[in-house]
Amino acid sequence: MTEALRVVSIGGGSGLSALLNGLKKYSHHFRTDEPRVDITAIVTVTDDGGSSGRLRREFDVLPPGDIRNCMVALSEDEALLAKLFQYRFRAGHGLKGHSFGNLFLTALTDITGDFPEAVRKSAEVLNIAGNIFPSTASNVSLEAVLEDGTVVSGETRISRSVRRIKRIRLRPGRVRPLRETLEAIRTADLITLGPGSLFTSVVPNLLVSGIPRAIRESRALKAYFVNLMSQPGETTDFAASDHVRAIREHAGGKKLLDYAVMSTSRISPALRVRYAAENSTPVGNDFEAIEELGLKVLRADLLQRGPKVRHNPAALADVAVKLAIEGRIRRELRH
Secondary structure (H helix, E strand, O other): OOOOEEEEEEEOHHHHHHHHHHHHHHOOOOOOOOOOEEEEEEEOOOOOOHHHHHHHHHHOOOOOHHHHHHHHHOOOOOOHHHHHHHOEOOOOOOOOOOEHHHHHHHHHHHHHOOHHHHHHHHHHHHOOOOEEEEOOOOOOEEEEEEOOOOEEEOHHHHHOOOOOEEEEEEEOOOOOOOHHHHHHHHOOOEEEEOOOOHHHHHHHHHOOOOHHHHHHHOOOEEEEEOOOEOOOOOOOOOEHHHHHHHHHHHOOOOOOOOEEEEEOOOOOHHHHHHHHOOOOOEOEOOHHHHHHOOOEEEEEOOEEOOOOOEEOHHHHHHHHHHHHHHHHHHHHHHO
């Protein structure tokens, strides 16, 4: 395979960063042998909490936090600039709580007059192993309709909701993706969704006009990396198939995915107890229900050993590369 595999990863938060961190080891930055991977990340821009939320309100910019984390994930692990981008001020009036990377992106947006351009310039500074695009250049917010009809506005409030989420939508409702995003999707060998918060990291990207259609029309293989744990309120009592149904419904009700990647790792009783105290439980692997939805199931040991339940970046990347190879073969057969 002389041409690098093309992987487009869609999402946000720590889950997307974990996948990108694993994939970068396959980029031309780190290896010359095959398989090599060209990485494109498409990142949600609806965060309204913490440093990102403050910068949105004060400077009317898109939230830089998830973008910053993806940049760091795709940079050299021990690079001084990467550490600088993650540096968070511990004191200072107006500075406390802000990360340097968020301030850098905000300043560069003001200088260039364009957030996507600021992201591109920042990526050059960090010499990252891939491309990063916000899912839209429009300043959008999230709105959720809960099962009792209550409407909740803002990603932070939605993530804290104790009632089941019925539907998520963007405000304003019709926004466009970047041209580069659609082109990356069109030429991809593999398109991944997740892992990450279902309603606040994954689904918002599918609400951007044109993205679900572009994914369906792409000859790439499409895979959803199922979360390891439920999120209190947001996905309480959700099995893997519930995640897939939510993705399908928010993407127009048509089939979008080929694979569900599900972890078979054993989560220790001690960790289960710790997470249960926060009303978080392991996501149920209802394999048969997934297959009834028309998806193939790929099972793998994806848990990273440690004090928290997290995906192992290397294991995620290993699965993604295998799927990308399958996607490349499928694209060439359909060409």
